[in-house]
Amino acid sequence: MHSIDSLAHRLSSYLPPDQIQFVRRAYYYAEQAHEGQKRRSGEPYVTHPLAVATILASMHMDHESLAAAMLHDVIEDTGIPKKALASQFGGEVADLVDGVSKLTQFEADSPAQKQAENFQKMALAMARDIRVILVKLADRLHNMRTLNSLKPGKRARIARETLEIYAPIAHRLGMNDVRIEFEDRSFFAIHPLRATRLRAALAAARGNRKELLEKLQNAIEIRLKREGIDALVIGREKHLYSIYSKMRSKKKSFKEIMDVYAFRIIVDSVDTCYRVLGAIHNLYKPIITEFKDYIAIPKSNGYQSLHTVLLGMHGVPIEVQIRTKEMDEMANSGIAAHWLYKSAAPETMNTSSTSQVRARRWVQGLLEMQQRAGDSLEFIENVKVDLFPDEVYVFTPKGEIIDLPTGATAVDFAYSVHTDIGNHCVAVRINDRLAPLSKPLQSGQKIEVLTSPKSQPNPSWLNFVVTAKARSAIRHFLKHQRHHDSIALGRRLLEKALSKFGSSLDELDEAQLQRGLDETKSGTLDKLLEEIGLGNRMAYSAAKLMVPDAETEPEAGHISSPLSIEAEEGMMISFARCCRPIPGDEILGHISSGRGLVVHRESCRNTAELREHPENIMAVSWSPEVIGEFLADVRMEVESERGIIASIATRITEEGGSIEQIHVDEKDAHNSVISMTLEVSNRVHLANIMRRLRNLPSVIRISRP
Numbered sequence: 001m002h003s004i005d006s007l008a009h010r011l012s013s014y015l016p017p018d019q020i021q022f023v024r025r026a027y028y029y030a031e032q033a034h035e036g037q038k039r040r041s042g043e044p045y046v047t048h049p050l051a052v053a054t055i056l057a058s059m060h061m062d063h064e065s066l067a068a069a070m071l072h073d074v075i076e077d078t079g080i081p082k083k084a085l086a087s088q089f090g091g092e093v094a095d096l097v098d099g100v101s102k103l104t105q106f107e108a109d110s111p112a113q114k115q116a117e118n119f120q121k122m123a124l125a126m127a128r129d130i131r132v133i134l135v136k137l138a139d140r141l142h143n144m145r146t147l148n149s150l151k152p153g154k155r156a157r158i159a160r161e162t163l164e165i166y167a168p169i170a171h172r173l174g175m176n177d178v179r180i181e182f183e184d185r186s187f188f189a190i191h192p193l194r195a196t197r198l199r200a201a202l203a204a205a206r207g208n209r210k211e212l213l214e215k216l217q218n219a220i221e222i223r224l225k226r227e228g229i230d231a232l233v234i235g236r237e238k239h240l241y242s243i244y245s246k247m248r249s250k251k252k253s254f255k256e257i258m259d260v261y262a263f264r265i266i267v268d269s270v271d272t273c274y275r276v277l278g279a280i281h282n283l284y285k286p287i288i289t290e291f292k293d294y295i296a297i298p299k300s301n302g303y304q305s306l307h308t309v310l311l312g313m314h315g316v317p318i319e320v321q322i323r324t325k326e327m328d329e330m331a332n333s334g335i336a337a338h339w340l341y342k343s344a345a346p347e348t349m350n351t352s353s354t355s356q357v358r359a360r361r362w363v364q365g366l367l368e369m370q371q372r373a374g375d376s377l378e379f380i381e382n383v384k385v386d387l388f389p390d391e392v393y394v395f396t397p398k399g400e401i402i403d404l405p406t407g408a409t410a411v412d413f414a415y416s417v418h419t420d421i422g423n424h425c426v427a428v429r430i431n432d433r434l435a436p437l438s439k440p441l442q443s444g445q446k447i448e449v450l451t452s453p454k455s456q457p458n459p460s461w462l463n464f465v466v467t468a469k470a471r472s473a474i475r476h477f478l479k480h481q482r483h484h485d486s487i488a489l490g491r492r493l494l495e496k497a498l499s500k501f502g503s504s505l506d507e508l509d510e511a512q513l514q515r516g517l518d519e520t521k522s523g524t525l526d527k528l529l530e531e532i533g534l535g536n537r538m539a540y541s542a543a544k545l546m547v548p549d550a551e552t553e554p555e556a557g558h559i560s561s562p563l564s565i566e567a568e569e570g571m572m573i574s575f576a577r578c579c580r581p582i583p584g585d586e587i588l589g590h591i592s593s594g595r596g597l598v599v600h601r602e603s604c605r606n607t608a609e610l611r612e613h614p615e616n617i618m619a620v621s622w623s624p625e626v627i628g629e630f631l632a633d634v635r636m637e638v639e640s641e642r643g644i645i646a647s648i649a650t651r652i653t654e655e656g657g658s659i660e661q662i663h664v665d666e667k668d669a670h671n672s673v674i675s676m677t678l679e680v681s682n683r684v685h686l687a688n689i690m691r692r693l694r695n696l697p698s699v700i701r702i703s704r705p
Contacts, residue, residue: 003050004024004027004050007023007027007050007053007054007057008020008023008024010054010057010058011023011057011066014060015062015063019062019063020063022063022067022089023053023063023066023067023070025067025088025089026066026067026068026070026071026089026093027046027049027050027053027070029070029071029074029088029089030046030049030070030071030073030074031046033071033074033077033078033080034046034049034073034074034077034078037077037078039146039149040146040149040150041146041149042149045073045077048073048142048143048146049069049070049071049072049073050070051142051145052069052070052072052135052138052139052141052142053066053069053070053138055069055138055141055142056069056134056135056138059134059333059336061131061134061336062131064090064092064093064096064131065096065131065134065135067089067093068093068096068097068100068131068135069135069138069139071085071089071093071097072097072100072101072135072139073101074097075097075098075101076101082094082097082098085097092129095128095129096129096131096132096135099124099126099128099129099132099136100132100135100136100139117376120370120376120379123363123366123367123370123379124367124370126363126366127363127364127366127367130335130359130360130363133169133173134335134336136166137166137169137170137175137178140162140166140182141178141181141182143158144158144159144162144181144182144185144186144189145185147159147185147189155189156189156190158189159185159186159189159190160186160190162182162185162186163182163183163186163190166182167179167182167183167186170182170334171301172300172301172359172362173301173334173335173336173359174301174302174303174330174331174333174334174335174337175332175333175334175335175336176331176332176333176334177332177333178336180239180241180242183239183240183241183242184239184240184241186241187240187241187244194244195240195244198240198243198244198254199240201254202240202243202258205254205258206237209258209261212261212316213235213261215313216261216263216312216313216316216318217233217235217263219283219312220233220263220265220280220283220320221233223279223280223282223283224265224276224279224280227275227279229267229272229275229276229279230267230268231265231266231267231272231276232265232266232267233263233264233265234263234264234265234266235261235262235263236262236263236264236319236321237262238257238262243257243258259316259317260316260317260318260319261312261316261317261318261319262318262319262320262321263318263319263320263321264320264321264322264323264328265280265320265321265322265323266323266324266325266328267322267323267324267325268324268325269324270295270324272324273295273306273322273323273324274306276306276322277306277308277322280308280310280320281308281310283310284310284311284312284318285310285311286308286309286310287309287310287311287317290307290308290309291306291307291308291309292306292307292308293306293307294306294307295323295327297393297401299391299403300358300362300391300403301334301358301359302330302334302335302358302359303327303330303331303334304323304327304330304331305321305322305323305327305331306321306322306323307319307320307321308320308322335359365468365469368419368469368472369468369469369472372472372473372475372476378472378475379472391403391404391405391406392404392405392406392408392441392442392443393443393444394413394441394442394443394444394445394446394447395444395445395446395447396417396446396447396448397446397447397448402416402417402447404416404441404467405466405467406440407440407466408440408441408465408466408467409437409438409439409440409441409464409465409466410425410428410430410435410436410437410438410439410441410447410449411425411437411438411461411464411465411470412441412465412466412467412469412470413428413441413447413449414428414449414451414470415465415467415469415470415473416467416469416470417449419469419473421449421451422457422470422473422474423455423456423457423473423477424451424452424453424455424456425437425449425450425451425455426450426451426452426455427449427450428447428448428449428450429447429448429450430445430446430447431445431446432446432448437461438461438463438464456477456481457473457474457477457478459474459478461474462474462475482572483530485533485572485596486529486530486533486534486572486596487526487529487530487533488533488572489532489533489572489573489596489597490528490529490530490531490532490533490534490539491505491529491533492563493532493533493539493563493591493597493618494528494529494532494539494542494543496539496563496618497539497540497542497543497544498543498546498547500540500543501543501544501547503543503546503547508546508547512546512547513525513546515545515546516528516542516543516545516546519545520537520542520545528542533572533596534572534593534594534595534596535591535592535593535594535595535596535597535616536593536594538591538615538616540615562618562619562620562621563589563597563618563619563620563621564620564621564622564623565587565599565620565621565622565623565626572595572596572597573596573597573599574595574596574597574598574599575598575599575630575631576590576598576599576600576601576604576606578600578604578605578606579600579601579603579604579605579606580601580630580631580632580633580677581599581600581601581630582630582631582632582680582682582683582686583622583626583630583681583682583683584622584682584683584684585601585602585683586601586602586603587599587600587601587602587620587621587622588600588602588607588617588618588619588620589617589618589619589620590607590610590616590617590618591616591617591618592616597618597620599620626682627681628681629679629680629681630679630680630681630682631660631677631678631679631680632677632678632680632686632704633675633676633677633678633704633705634675634676634677634678634686634689634690634693634702634703634704635673635674635675635676635702635703635704635705636648636673636674636675636676636693636699636701636702637667637671637672637673637674637699637700637701637702638671638672638673638674638696638698638699638700639670639671639698639700640666640669640670640671640672641698644672644696644698645662645664645674647696648674648676648693648696651689651692651693651696652678652689652692652693654692655685655688655689655692656681656685657678657679657680657685657686657689658678658679659676659677659678659679660676660677660678660679661676661677662674662675662676662677663675663676671700675705686704690702
């Protein structure tokens with residue numbers, strides 16, 4: 001059982017007396033605040049904050065973090081305001097407590113939404129002060145250690161959340177010991193039977209392996225001694241949850257996983273790490289594809305080590321990690337090692353400062369995503385995506401290293417360099433060769449992104465990007481673009497409607513404009529224009545509200561010129577797929593709710609139905625300057641013969657067109673129907689292509705459907 005005295009004794013090894021007194025004061029304050037409250041286990045509530053502070057003391061955390069740990073439930077559970085804490089313990093401690101406060105209980109109307117908001121607040125607090133997350137992780141760790149006093153349903157829910165969010169965060173911050181404990185305790189809470197069975201199997205297997213493990217360890221130690229290297233060799237055991245995950249994800253049997261022997265070799269300097277590597281590669285043959293140098297290229301959470309796999313006696317695989325003492329500390333405690341070193345020996349700080357920098361960079365990234373995400377659920381989905389452990393390391397043309405998750409593409413790379421580069425990327429060179437933007441990258445490649453100021457994100461990128469930063473930046477851009485485009489279209493439609501009443505937006509006085517906004521409950525002109533552009537409100541009726549006393553002109557529809565269609569119309573003017581209009585076709589516009597203006601061919605079979613609501617139909621025409629690539633459908637009946645598709649494709653290419661889609665349907669043994677979607681610039685271009693195709697001997701008939 002922890003007591004404040006035993007904690008104070010522990011703190012005396014690294015904190016001055018006045019700071020220990022500060023932590024004591026926080027303890028007594030919490031004790032009073034939680035007076036009469038009990039935990040589920042029946043103990044006084046204050047045992048929980050004390051235990052959290054004790055966990056942080058083992059990381060040598062500073063006195064403010066320890067005080068915040070003591071007080072972390074005070075704001076939420078006892079109604080004491082943040083101000084009161086600030087006046088007693090200073091603003092920093094109050095901010096830390098506020099950041100860690102569990103906000104509202106998770107069992108709200110929508111647990112997912114609540115949890116997401118909770119996490120969002122934590123991310124913001126983390127960005128201000130990284131210590132928030134360490135207090136939060138220690139709080140969660142003690143909750144996991146005392147999980148048994150809760151009901152099974154709640155136990156499993158908390159464990160699942162720990163696995164989904166807190167274990168990956170601990171991993172991201174390089175805190176391996178905490179992550180392993182989170183995973184194993186969650187595993188027992190979610191699958192108690194599987195975990196118990198696996199633990200029994202593990203104990204039995206360890207007994208059988210003991211002899212060979214000792215032999216291998218002995219052989220390594222003797223070889224290193226012979227080379228005059230002073231090293232600590234430790235046999236490494238995989239923890240339960242990692243064995244379970246490997247069995248599931250890699251479809252391996254328990255025996256296959258247990259047949260691998262793992263060792264960690266800890267030495268005094270980086271130089272010695274590479275000497276050890278040479279010595280053990282001489283002792284056993286290395287599997288060359290399995291060698292990884294995380295000392296030269298550290299993982300994104302600051303982890304450093306040499307990894308190699310050897311084939312030992314009887315062909316057993318041996319995994320070896322070689323690292324210095326500081327790297328080992330870093331691998332186990334991650335960002336927390338920063339405080340361990342800070343209080344122990346200032347001169348060794350440089351090793352952990354990289355971890356501090358990386359953690360800050362990650363949290364900064366969270367903050368950017370936070371600003372872009374539409375809501376907290378989208379944000380939490382992004383963060384989960386961003387917490388995976390597997391990474392690829394690629395190089396910029398200048399030789400800088402960028403680490404990305406496995407499966408990342410050139411678009412992910414572009415966004416990780418800078419949002420503007422992502423938004424304007426058009427092509428990529430991988431190792432100096434052009435490659436598709438969607439191609440997954442591999443470690444060691446050199447990536448060069450080509451940009452164009454006119455280019456912008458493509459919605460289809462969302463199908464292949466994997467990093468949260470890319471996903472949230474693309475969504476943010478498209479959302480902004482849609483908003484921008486709908487306002488622009490709304491302005492054109494409203495101007496058009498007002499012209500029927502002999503007016504325009506510039507000619508309206510303040511009162512007329514305000515009347516229109518009040519009547520439509522729009523608040524601002526932009527809001528009204530967006531609603532019109534999206535097709536949720538009719539431009540004609542909005543115009544009538546603004547100038548109700550104006551006489552509409554006779555046959556105004558014919559006099560006012562049709563809306564002119566350019567090629568690059570943005571997201572709110574689209575071309576109907578049922579008839580695929582192209583420049584030169586007679587067209588009409590249909591205002592569709594949520595989609596803006598949809599352009600159809602006059603002859604489209606769906607227009608009869610659309611004309612039943614004339615208020616949604618508007619006159620449109622092609623702009624004389626219209627240029628661009630448009631899609632058109634073509635249907636051909638052909639006599640089946642070898643090479644017919646190649647002949648068709650050649651003629652289309654010769655005429656400057658390209659095939660977007662092609663589908664072949666065999667009518668009978670002799671004839672086939674070929675349906676194609678072609679990319680053309682206008683009706684004349686399409687007619688030329690169709691004439692060339694009609695001249696092919698095997699073409700029976702060709703038409704636009």
